[in-house]
Amino acid sequence: MTWHLWRRRAVGIEFTRTGCRCVAVRFSSRGPEVLGAIEGELADGNELQATDAFVGQLRDFSRRHRLRNCRVVIGVPSERVTVRLLKMPPLPDRALRQAVALELGETIHLPFDDPVFDVVRVPQLVADDPGDEVPVCLVAAPRGYVQWALQVVRSAGLRPRAVDLAPLARLRAAGPDAWQAAGVRVLLQLDDADTTISVVAGGALYFLRTVENLSNGVDEGTVVDGRLADVAYEVDRVIKFFQFNLAGRELPVDGVWLAGLLSDEAAAAARLSGLLGLPVQPLPAEVVWRRGAAVNHSAAYATAVGLALKGGFP
Structure with missing residues (x-):
């Protein structure tokens, strides 16, 4: 029976300054295994336009590895992401996000307009830090770019489930010892x-x-x-x-x-x-490449692998 195979697979798609890397990962009791990988270039370098050839390549890759209903995680290029460490009152999640939204453009200035953003609670690095405020990270990217990246993936018949940061994905690919260090x-x-x-x-x-x-x-x-x-x-x-x-x-x-x-x-x-x-x-990636799926410079796909690993094992 093959109906359940998609549940044990995930896809990581890393957008870079000039291209895109994609991997299909299968989960098993032995750990994650890369079934295959592809790399494509974007039209006009870093312009917000993808070639029809790349979308077709991604669609063929999806069909070959039965990825249509798999969990897909997209990585946004680091140069398009802004991360700000903030000190905020200890508010509930919804109120915290609203408070940060009110400060955008007022006391929090970003290098782009119309951002899509998230607010992530992070551990206090200084245990004896005085005060009632708590540390949070504001993560923001241009809405236009994120929407474009999502549309590229959807055009290939895939269903994006999340957007992640390249450094976190790269750290995740290195395994729990690095992630939990x-x-x-x-x-x-x-x-x-x-x-x-x-x-x-x-x-x-x-x-x-x-x-x-x-x-x-x-x-x-x-x-x-x-x-x-x-x-x-x-x-x-x-x-x-x-x-x-x-x-x-x-x-x-x-x-x-x-x-x-x-x-x-x-x-x-x-x-x-x-x-x-x-x-x-x-920082090596702890992942096994399926025989026949190895590509030149497989280390270049480590971030894409980490994207596929977001959310853990199905």
Whole structure:
């Protein structure tokens, strides 16, 4: 019988600056297994337009792996997301969201108009922090972009169930040890066009910054010292801003997780560690690729895998 197979499968679709990556994941007693993956480019680079060819590719992928009724989770590019750590009164969820909505455009300013947003409660990083306010994260993205991404997926006959953040998805793909790790860490995602720096603790995202590459491009497997120096400079700025402007004190940072380009280069990790004075270690994805489904550079699909894992096992 095959009617129930869709219940054990999920789809992660990561939109990037210039393209899209999609994976189909099957859940079993042995853990998540990637059945297949595809990658497509978006028309006109980062313009809000998808090629008919990519939508057709996604539709064929869905048909081949029987994904039509599966849970689908979409990832929005980090450069289109704003994350703000706020201190708010301890209100019920609905009242908290209403209070934040009232502040948008007044005391909370975003780099885009007409946002779609969510308010997420996060753990208090400073146990003895005085005051009655509690920390929450405002997560916002342009409504037009989110609606466009949803429409692209729906055009392929799939049903999006949730939208998630790329750094959280990448952390989720690394397994429970990384997701549940205590202490403050920096998640560093190096890609061809940009670098995303996230501050995470206990599976929660506290700060997010994406910067375009300042140095020349990096070929995979090649350590470019100039780019690593630029990255270290930006990471140090993010850590200081987080500690003194958001946390209000110099909280210790336990280390840096390195993902994306150069994550398998020991020399790159060692160089960054020396520049930052912090331990730097790669963040591998804990997922099995089905025989015959492996693709070149499978590590590039780790964020899409983490999207598919949102919500846990069916």
